[in-house]
Structures are given as structure tokens and as C-alpha cells.
Amino acid sequence: METNRVVVKVGTNVLTNKDNRIMGPILKELVRQISVLYERDIMVILVSSGSAIAGKEVLGETSIKDPSTRRQVYSAVGQPRMMRHYYSIFHDYGMRCAQVLATKRDFDPGKHRENMINCYEGLLSEGIIPIANEDDATSLTMSMFSDNDELASLVAELLDADRLIILSDTDGLYTGHPDDVNSRKLNEVKVDQDVEQYVKASNKKEGEGRGGMASKLKIAKGTASKNIPTYIANGKRPNVIVDIIDNKDIGTKFIN
Incomplete structure (x- = not known):
């Protein structure tokens, strides 16, 4: 299939190490792959987690008791830190990036949605890589995404x-726990295929991110049902994005 436009979502567990710190080499490898696709006239829209972790690196522990407010503060501090990382790395590759923040209600039909489309299309027409994230300062309760997987699906x-490529810290959907020698990776899943039975067994302990495998499966099936092939793959695997675009047997592919 011809590919001109790809949404790539990278999760917190991909971007951080075991000490919950942002890993520069992972960011550089991510941008390197985006630059490879850019040279092929394939534009990537990046949906990046990590702002809350980046904010916590700056602030450390806070005295804020309310968990929602604490997340807002961490994210507000961490967003410019993440963008500084991305801006610097993209600049090294001769590319430009921009931040696009949104709440769930911005995707409802109306002027906000139209404005967002215009912004994205304007950036892409200029060869600027949009980096999408949730507007944590205003998105609480009804306007909050379940996680960045949902945001990535809506952007796609x-x-x-x-x-749509969802990068996690696992190689895809397995029939059991990924570390179990008896479990196998599912290379392709159709939207009407019953694979939910495998989710509980394949789930790994989540770190700071909100989305687990159950969420990813629901989002992947939902996006694929709109005729957008969706992949769940290991974001720490070298060249994973380019290999998926080159139709190599990477991750789990969801199709309609």
C-alpha cells in the first residue's frame, strides 16, 4: 500500500528507563527514523508521551496532594522540556517540529475541529513535523483522553x-505473557477476531503511562475498522517504524 502520512504514538514506557528518566538515545533514534521517512516524502505526525515524567525530573516530589493537579503541574513543566529535546534533535537532522495540544472535545464537529485540521494541514504542507499531546492544563474529566493511544487514533x-503505529515496550499482542516460552506473537489480527482473551495474560506491569494492552487493543481495532491499518510494536527495537513502513513482519498488525 502507498503511504504518505503516518501517525506514530510513542508511550512513556518506551521513552523512559527503569529509573523513570527520559532516554535521549531513544528520542534520537525515533527522530532518525522520522527523517528517513521524510526523505521518502512520508510525513509523520508524532503523538508523544513523557511530559509528566520530564516534569517530575525537574520538580522532583511536590507537596500537591490532588493527583489530577499534580499531573497537570508535572505535565505543564515537562511539556517545554520535551519540546526542547525534540526541537534540538530535529534541528540536527535539518528538520522542524511544532507542538499541537488538544482536548477530547476539540475533535467534536465544529469550529475547534476545523481549526485543528487547518493547523495540522498547514504544518504538514510546510514539512513541519507536528508533535501532538493532550492539553493537560484544561483537559479533565469529560474532556480528557483515556490515554495517548486514543489521542493518536483520533488524530489518525x-x-x-x-x-497508525502504536509504539510500546512489547513486540505486539501475544497469546500469553510475552516472557512465557509457550506464548506466541500474533502477526495479524482482524477487527472481528476474538483476541481479547489474550489481553489479561499478555499485560505487562505498566509504569507511568495510562494505557495498557487492553486499551491498545481497543484503540487498534477501532482505528483499523476505519480502514487505517494499525500496528502495535516495540518502540525500543531499532528501525521499527521504517521496518513497518517497509512491510516487514514487525509487531502486530490490525486490519479491517
């Missing part, structure tokens, strides 16, 4: 993306 649909 909004922009008629050719593919």
Missing part, C-alpha cells in the same frame, strides 16, 4: 492517515 482519523 482526523488527518486521513494511511497507518
